[in-house]
Amino acid sequence: MKKVLQPLAWYLVLTTVLALASGVALSFATDVALAASGDHQHGANAHLPLPPPGQKWATDQPLREGMAHIRTAVEQALPTTQTPIGVTQASELALTIEAEVASMISHCALPEQADATLHGLFGELLQGSEALQANGDPEQAMLRVVTTLNRYPHLFDDPAWQTLAMPTQH
Known part of the structure:
Protein backbone atom coordinates (compact mmCIF):
# COMPACT_ATOMS: atom_id res chain seq x y z
CA MET A 1 0.00 0.00 0.00
CA LYS A 2 2.88 2.34 0.83
CA LYS A 3 4.30 1.77 -2.67
CA VAL A 4 1.06 3.14 -4.14
CA LEU A 5 0.45 6.05 -1.76
CA GLN A 6 3.94 7.53 -1.86
CA PRO A 7 4.05 8.04 -5.67
CA LEU A 8 0.47 9.31 -5.55
CA ALA A 9 1.41 11.80 -2.81
CA TRP A 10 4.41 13.00 -4.82
CA TYR A 11 2.20 13.33 -7.88
CA LEU A 12 -0.28 15.49 -5.93
CA VAL A 13 2.51 17.64 -4.49
CA LEU A 14 4.11 18.17 -7.91
CA THR A 15 0.81 18.98 -9.62
CA THR A 16 -0.04 21.44 -6.84
CA VAL A 17 3.35 23.14 -7.18
CA LEU A 18 2.93 23.25 -10.96
CA ALA A 19 -0.54 24.78 -10.62
CA LEU A 20 0.74 27.42 -8.20
CA ALA A 21 3.71 28.22 -10.44
CA SER A 22 1.40 28.52 -13.44
CA GLY A 23 -0.83 30.90 -11.51
CA VAL A 24 2.12 33.06 -10.52
CA ALA A 25 3.42 33.07 -14.10
CA LEU A 26 -0.04 33.97 -15.43
CA SER A 27 -0.33 36.76 -12.89
CA PHE A 28 3.08 38.12 -13.90
CA ALA A 29 2.25 37.87 -17.60
CA THR A 30 -1.04 39.67 -17.02
CA ASP A 31 0.70 42.49 -15.14
CA VAL A 32 3.28 42.86 -17.93
CA ALA A 33 0.57 42.83 -20.60
CA LEU A 34 -1.42 45.49 -18.74
CA ALA A 35 1.66 47.66 -18.38
CA ALA A 36 2.49 47.28 -22.06
CA SER A 37 -1.07 47.99 -23.11
CA GLY A 38 -1.30 51.18 -21.07
CA ASP A 39 -4.06 49.91 -18.81
CA HIS A 40 -2.08 50.57 -15.62
CA GLN A 41 -4.95 51.87 -13.48
CA HIS A 42 -6.27 54.02 -16.31
CA GLY A 43 -7.82 53.21 -19.67
CA ALA A 44 -6.64 54.83 -22.86
CA ASN A 45 -10.05 56.37 -23.43
CA ALA A 46 -10.58 57.53 -19.87
CA HIS A 47 -11.26 61.21 -19.27
CA LEU A 48 -7.91 62.91 -18.88
CA PRO A 49 -7.86 65.16 -15.82
CA LEU A 50 -6.54 68.57 -16.81
CA PRO A 51 -4.07 70.51 -14.71
CA PRO A 52 -5.40 73.65 -13.00
CA PRO A 53 -5.94 76.56 -15.43
CA GLY A 54 -2.66 78.16 -16.46
CA GLN A 55 -0.61 75.30 -15.00
CA LYS A 56 0.88 72.01 -16.17
CA TRP A 57 1.48 68.74 -14.34
CA PRO A 62 12.16 59.13 -15.93
CA LEU A 63 9.12 60.70 -17.61
CA ARG A 64 11.11 63.39 -19.40
CA GLU A 65 13.76 60.90 -20.55
CA GLY A 66 11.24 58.32 -21.75
CA MET A 67 9.20 60.87 -23.67
CA ALA A 68 12.39 62.32 -25.17
CA HIS A 69 13.45 58.85 -26.35
CA ILE A 70 10.06 58.33 -28.01
CA ARG A 71 10.19 61.79 -29.56
CA THR A 72 13.68 61.18 -30.99
CA ALA A 73 12.66 57.80 -32.43
CA VAL A 74 9.53 59.30 -33.98
CA GLU A 75 11.45 62.25 -35.40
CA GLN A 76 13.95 59.90 -37.05
CA ALA A 77 11.13 57.84 -38.55
CA LEU A 78 8.95 60.71 -39.79
CA PRO A 79 8.01 60.13 -43.40
CA THR A 80 8.68 62.72 -46.07
CA THR A 81 7.47 63.04 -49.61
CA GLN A 82 10.76 61.41 -50.71
CA THR A 83 10.93 58.64 -48.09
CA PRO A 84 7.73 57.17 -46.68
CA ILE A 85 7.96 55.10 -43.52
CA GLY A 86 8.61 51.46 -44.29
CA VAL A 87 7.11 48.39 -42.64
CA THR A 88 10.35 47.49 -40.83
CA GLN A 89 10.91 51.05 -39.62
CA ALA A 90 7.28 51.28 -38.42
CA SER A 91 7.63 47.99 -36.54
CA GLU A 92 10.90 49.09 -34.90
CA LEU A 93 9.32 52.40 -33.88
CA ALA A 94 6.34 50.57 -32.39
CA LEU A 95 8.67 48.40 -30.30
CA THR A 96 10.55 51.49 -29.09
CA ILE A 97 7.31 53.19 -28.08
CA GLU A 98 6.13 50.09 -26.21
CA ALA A 99 9.46 49.65 -24.40
CA GLU A 100 9.64 53.30 -23.35
CA VAL A 101 6.01 53.35 -22.17
CA ALA A 102 6.58 50.16 -20.14
CA SER A 103 9.69 51.71 -18.58
CA MET A 104 7.87 54.95 -17.72
CA ILE A 105 4.98 52.98 -16.21
CA SER A 106 7.38 51.00 -14.01
CA HIS A 107 8.96 54.24 -12.75
CA CYS A 108 5.70 56.20 -12.46
CA ALA A 109 5.59 58.22 -9.24
CA LEU A 110 3.33 61.13 -10.17
CA PRO A 111 0.36 62.35 -8.11
CA GLU A 112 -2.92 60.56 -8.87
CA GLN A 113 -4.46 63.09 -11.29
CA ALA A 114 -1.21 63.66 -13.20
CA ASP A 115 -0.77 59.88 -13.32
CA ALA A 116 -4.26 59.47 -14.78
CA THR A 117 -3.52 62.05 -17.46
CA LEU A 118 -0.18 60.46 -18.25
CA HIS A 119 -1.62 56.98 -18.55
CA GLY A 120 -4.27 58.31 -20.90
CA LEU A 121 -1.47 59.62 -23.11
CA PHE A 122 0.31 56.27 -22.79
CA GLY A 123 -2.84 54.54 -24.00
CA GLU A 124 -2.96 56.81 -27.04
CA LEU A 125 0.73 56.19 -27.78
CA LEU A 126 0.19 52.43 -27.52
CA GLN A 127 -2.79 52.64 -29.87
CA GLY A 128 -0.52 54.43 -32.32
CA SER A 129 2.09 51.72 -31.77
CA GLU A 130 -0.48 49.02 -32.55
CA ALA A 131 -1.48 50.91 -35.70
CA LEU A 132 2.19 51.07 -36.74
CA GLN A 133 2.41 47.28 -36.52
CA ALA A 134 -0.84 46.68 -38.39
CA ASN A 135 -0.82 46.30 -42.15
CA GLY A 136 -2.68 49.55 -42.59
CA ASP A 137 -1.45 53.05 -43.29
CA PRO A 138 1.76 53.67 -41.30
CA GLU A 139 1.64 57.38 -42.09
CA GLN A 140 -1.79 57.68 -40.41
CA ALA A 141 -0.36 55.79 -37.43
CA MET A 142 2.56 58.24 -37.33
CA LEU A 143 0.10 61.13 -37.41
CA ARG A 144 -1.66 59.65 -34.37
CA VAL A 145 1.62 59.26 -32.46
CA VAL A 146 2.82 62.78 -33.37
CA PHE A 156 3.06 68.43 -18.59
CA ASP A 157 5.85 70.82 -17.67
CA ASP A 158 8.83 69.65 -19.71
CA PRO A 159 11.00 72.70 -20.48
CA ALA A 160 13.25 70.81 -22.92
CA TRP A 161 10.36 69.53 -25.04
CA GLN A 162 10.22 70.53 -28.70
CA THR A 163 7.05 70.11 -30.72
CA LEU A 164 7.24 67.74 -33.66
CA ALA A 165 6.24 68.71 -37.18
CA MET A 166 3.31 66.72 -38.50
CA PRO A 167 4.14 64.01 -41.05
CA THR A 168 3.73 64.97 -44.66
CA GLN A 169 0.88 63.29 -46.48
CA HIS A 170 1.31 61.85 -49.97
Whole structure:
Protein backbone atom coordinates (compact mmCIF):
# COMPACT_ATOMS: atom_id res chain seq x y z
CA MET A 1 0.00 0.00 0.00
CA LYS A 2 2.88 2.34 0.83
CA LYS A 3 4.30 1.77 -2.67
CA VAL A 4 1.06 3.14 -4.14
CA LEU A 5 0.45 6.05 -1.76
CA GLN A 6 3.94 7.53 -1.86
CA PRO A 7 4.05 8.04 -5.67
CA LEU A 8 0.47 9.31 -5.55
CA ALA A 9 1.41 11.80 -2.81
CA TRP A 10 4.41 13.00 -4.82
CA TYR A 11 2.20 13.33 -7.88
CA LEU A 12 -0.28 15.49 -5.93
CA VAL A 13 2.51 17.64 -4.49
CA LEU A 14 4.11 18.17 -7.91
CA THR A 15 0.81 18.98 -9.62
CA THR A 16 -0.04 21.44 -6.84
CA VAL A 17 3.35 23.14 -7.18
CA LEU A 18 2.93 23.25 -10.96
CA ALA A 19 -0.54 24.78 -10.62
CA LEU A 20 0.74 27.42 -8.20
CA ALA A 21 3.71 28.22 -10.44
CA SER A 22 1.40 28.52 -13.44
CA GLY A 23 -0.83 30.90 -11.51
CA VAL A 24 2.12 33.06 -10.52
CA ALA A 25 3.42 33.07 -14.10
CA LEU A 26 -0.04 33.97 -15.43
CA SER A 27 -0.33 36.76 -12.89
CA PHE A 28 3.08 38.12 -13.90
CA ALA A 29 2.25 37.87 -17.60
CA THR A 30 -1.04 39.67 -17.02
CA ASP A 31 0.70 42.49 -15.14
CA VAL A 32 3.28 42.86 -17.93
CA ALA A 33 0.57 42.83 -20.60
CA LEU A 34 -1.42 45.49 -18.74
CA ALA A 35 1.66 47.66 -18.38
CA ALA A 36 2.49 47.28 -22.06
CA SER A 37 -1.07 47.99 -23.11
CA GLY A 38 -1.30 51.18 -21.07
CA ASP A 39 -4.06 49.91 -18.81
CA HIS A 40 -2.08 50.57 -15.62
CA GLN A 41 -4.95 51.87 -13.48
CA HIS A 42 -6.27 54.02 -16.31
CA GLY A 43 -7.82 53.21 -19.67
CA ALA A 44 -6.64 54.83 -22.86
CA ASN A 45 -10.05 56.37 -23.43
CA ALA A 46 -10.58 57.53 -19.87
CA HIS A 47 -11.26 61.21 -19.27
CA LEU A 48 -7.91 62.91 -18.88
CA PRO A 49 -7.86 65.16 -15.82
CA LEU A 50 -6.54 68.57 -16.81
CA PRO A 51 -4.07 70.51 -14.71
CA PRO A 52 -5.40 73.65 -13.00
CA PRO A 53 -5.94 76.56 -15.43
CA GLY A 54 -2.66 78.16 -16.46
CA GLN A 55 -0.61 75.30 -15.00
CA LYS A 56 0.88 72.01 -16.17
CA TRP A 57 1.48 68.74 -14.34
CA ALA A 58 4.99 68.39 -12.94
CA THR A 59 7.32 65.85 -14.53
CA ASP A 60 10.17 63.77 -13.20
CA GLN A 61 13.38 62.60 -14.83
CA PRO A 62 12.16 59.13 -15.93
CA LEU A 63 9.12 60.70 -17.61
CA ARG A 64 11.11 63.39 -19.40
CA GLU A 65 13.76 60.90 -20.55
CA GLY A 66 11.24 58.32 -21.75
CA MET A 67 9.20 60.87 -23.67
CA ALA A 68 12.39 62.32 -25.17
CA HIS A 69 13.45 58.85 -26.35
CA ILE A 70 10.06 58.33 -28.01
CA ARG A 71 10.19 61.79 -29.56
CA THR A 72 13.68 61.18 -30.99
CA ALA A 73 12.66 57.80 -32.43
CA VAL A 74 9.53 59.30 -33.98
CA GLU A 75 11.45 62.25 -35.40
CA GLN A 76 13.95 59.90 -37.05
CA ALA A 77 11.13 57.84 -38.55
CA LEU A 78 8.95 60.71 -39.79
CA PRO A 79 8.01 60.13 -43.40
CA THR A 80 8.68 62.72 -46.07
CA THR A 81 7.47 63.04 -49.61
CA GLN A 82 10.76 61.41 -50.71
CA THR A 83 10.93 58.64 -48.09
CA PRO A 84 7.73 57.17 -46.68
CA ILE A 85 7.96 55.10 -43.52
CA GLY A 86 8.61 51.46 -44.29
CA VAL A 87 7.11 48.39 -42.64
CA THR A 88 10.35 47.49 -40.83
CA GLN A 89 10.91 51.05 -39.62
CA ALA A 90 7.28 51.28 -38.42
CA SER A 91 7.63 47.99 -36.54
CA GLU A 92 10.90 49.09 -34.90
CA LEU A 93 9.32 52.40 -33.88
CA ALA A 94 6.34 50.57 -32.39
CA LEU A 95 8.67 48.40 -30.30
CA THR A 96 10.55 51.49 -29.09
CA ILE A 97 7.31 53.19 -28.08
CA GLU A 98 6.13 50.09 -26.21
CA ALA A 99 9.46 49.65 -24.40
CA GLU A 100 9.64 53.30 -23.35
CA VAL A 101 6.01 53.35 -22.17
CA ALA A 102 6.58 50.16 -20.14
CA SER A 103 9.69 51.71 -18.58
CA MET A 104 7.87 54.95 -17.72
CA ILE A 105 4.98 52.98 -16.21
CA SER A 106 7.38 51.00 -14.01
CA HIS A 107 8.96 54.24 -12.75
CA CYS A 108 5.70 56.20 -12.46
CA ALA A 109 5.59 58.22 -9.24
CA LEU A 110 3.33 61.13 -10.17
CA PRO A 111 0.36 62.35 -8.11
CA GLU A 112 -2.92 60.56 -8.87
CA GLN A 113 -4.46 63.09 -11.29
CA ALA A 114 -1.21 63.66 -13.20
CA ASP A 115 -0.77 59.88 -13.32
CA ALA A 116 -4.26 59.47 -14.78
CA THR A 117 -3.52 62.05 -17.46
CA LEU A 118 -0.18 60.46 -18.25
CA HIS A 119 -1.62 56.98 -18.55
CA GLY A 120 -4.27 58.31 -20.90
CA LEU A 121 -1.47 59.62 -23.11
CA PHE A 122 0.31 56.27 -22.79
CA GLY A 123 -2.84 54.54 -24.00
CA GLU A 124 -2.96 56.81 -27.04
CA LEU A 125 0.73 56.19 -27.78
CA LEU A 126 0.19 52.43 -27.52
CA GLN A 127 -2.79 52.64 -29.87
CA GLY A 128 -0.52 54.43 -32.32
CA SER A 129 2.09 51.72 -31.77
CA GLU A 130 -0.48 49.02 -32.55
CA ALA A 131 -1.48 50.91 -35.70
CA LEU A 132 2.19 51.07 -36.74
CA GLN A 133 2.41 47.28 -36.52
CA ALA A 134 -0.84 46.68 -38.39
CA ASN A 135 -0.82 46.30 -42.15
CA GLY A 136 -2.68 49.55 -42.59
CA ASP A 137 -1.45 53.05 -43.29
CA PRO A 138 1.76 53.67 -41.30
CA GLU A 139 1.64 57.38 -42.09
CA GLN A 140 -1.79 57.68 -40.41
CA ALA A 141 -0.36 55.79 -37.43
CA MET A 142 2.56 58.24 -37.33
CA LEU A 143 0.10 61.13 -37.41
CA ARG A 144 -1.66 59.65 -34.37
CA VAL A 145 1.62 59.26 -32.46
CA VAL A 146 2.82 62.78 -33.37
CA THR A 147 -0.53 64.29 -32.36
CA THR A 148 -0.28 62.58 -28.96
CA LEU A 149 3.33 63.67 -28.48
CA ASN A 150 2.35 67.25 -29.31
CA ARG A 151 -0.38 67.13 -26.63
CA TYR A 152 2.16 66.16 -23.98
CA PRO A 153 3.73 69.65 -23.49
CA HIS A 154 0.28 71.22 -23.13
CA LEU A 155 -0.39 68.99 -20.13
CA PHE A 156 3.06 68.43 -18.59
CA ASP A 157 5.85 70.82 -17.67
CA ASP A 158 8.83 69.65 -19.71
CA PRO A 159 11.00 72.70 -20.48
CA ALA A 160 13.25 70.81 -22.92
CA TRP A 161 10.36 69.53 -25.04
CA GLN A 162 10.22 70.53 -28.70
CA THR A 163 7.05 70.11 -30.72
CA LEU A 164 7.24 67.74 -33.66
CA ALA A 165 6.24 68.71 -37.18
CA MET A 166 3.31 66.72 -38.50
CA PRO A 167 4.14 64.01 -41.05
CA THR A 168 3.73 64.97 -44.66
CA GLN A 169 0.88 63.29 -46.48
CA HIS A 170 1.31 61.85 -49.97
